[in-house]
Amino acid sequence: MNDRYDVVIAGAGPAGAQCARDLAARGYDVVVLETEAEDEFPRQSNKSTAGTFPSMMASFGIPDDVVMQYTDSVVLESPTEHYVREQPGAVLEFADFKRYLVADGRDDGAEYRFEARVTAPIMEGGEIVGVTYNGDEAVYGDIVVDATGPAAPLAKKLDVVDLKRENHAIGIEYEFEGIDIDRPGFADLRDAMMLRLDHDIAPGGYSWIFHTGEDTAKVGLCYIQNDSHAQYSREDFSIDDYLSHWLDTDPRFRDAERIEGKQHRGSAHIQAPGKLHTDRFMAIGDTVPTVDPLWGEGINKCMQSGRAAAAAADSCLKHGDIEPSTENLAVYDTLWHRDVAPNANTRLLMTQLLYLAPNERYDKLMQDLGRLGDETLANANNGSPLAIARLLDLEDIPLLAQFAKQQFGFDFDGLLS
Ligand SMILES: Cc1cc2nc3c(=O)[nH]c(=O)nc-3n(C[C@H](O)[C@H](O)[C@H](O)COP(=O)(O)OP(=O)(O)OC[C@H]3O[C@@H](n4cnc5c(N)ncnc54)[C@H](O)[C@@H]3O)c2cc1C
Structure with a gap:
């Protein structure tokens, strides 16, 4: 078996598989190492609700047959209010989608090795030159990409x-x-894809119902295990308990039954971006982490990061004599901050502020959104300070004070009294 490639990618998630597609389409020798077995792929990594938008489908040529349901709107819910935004979307069958990315990359010449658990970098002269997998097996590449998600x-x-x-x-x-x-x-x-802000159901996070056809839907919740969660959480409640509690108390689920085998679990890190690459190496997708902090949109972001990494690799490899050094791969960082996750830090702060707000404030937010309209939401979502300011009001001062204390250790209490 060949053990030398232009690019070695660890992980066949949306990020790694997209990076492989782009590189294979440009004619590079690329291998993807995936820890799961091919016949049941994806198993544990079949973790995503996979709500996405037409821009992702068009940018990456995703076929209709991996779509479970096309949607027309995004609904935001609070304990007693809701806000509807007309916005076309698609809920994918994540497993079919992942398998499609693998098959399409293979058609262009990408090689996949399943049951290949990557464990460590192989170093030479302080630089990564390959990886070990399954204990003692090795594969070498001019560039190595980590796309294993949070692992x-x-x-x-x-x-x-x-x-x-x-x-x-x-x-x-x-x-x-x-x-x-x-x-x-x-x-x-x-x-519709519905996202609900309600600390009784998802303390310090949000829950969702994504319609998948007739009377079926994906129903879930997530939260960050941080101060906001601690402030609103119940003692001894696990994430499973919160989901059970929602299912037991919301009348929409009174006659609902679980579809066997359709359970998804996963995790991600929601934190400020730091380093993204080093000599001969790039980290993409949720490895970095790339998932949007506010609404958990990860698929599009991760695939964009895979594409940015492929472009950076190409910019070195196509000349033959340009070393994929830290400096020469810096274009990956530039593309990431410009195209993949612009305003990442502002959005992270907005997220922390949002999940700190009490339930009553969520109800008022829905009313305000109804009054201010889609454009304010879209601009706030993109990190516009003006739009964010329009969504805040005088009643938010105690909330902002608590936020400042948590974030920066700055105590506003004296100023407010
Ligand atoms: C419950 C949940 C719901 C979500 N819903 C949405 C949604 O509706 N819309 C959306 O856009 N995003 C959603 N996301 C986020 C999105 O699924 C992720 O951001 C995206 O899957 C990350 O892609 P990735 O390729 O970076 O990593 P992953 O999808 O984590 O893929 C990593 C791959 O690497 C493999 N791997 C791991 N370790 C190793 C190793 N050591 N060696 C080799 N292979 C390895 C794994 O098996 C996997 O195949 C959701 C996430 C979760 C957890």
């Missing part, structure tokens, strides 16, 4: 990422049938 075995060992425990977000989801998808008193969730 990040290479990026951690190379000190490219420092994933912090306090920034760890966990998520769980089941698929159901028998859901009352248009229940009086609630928003109509037909052809």
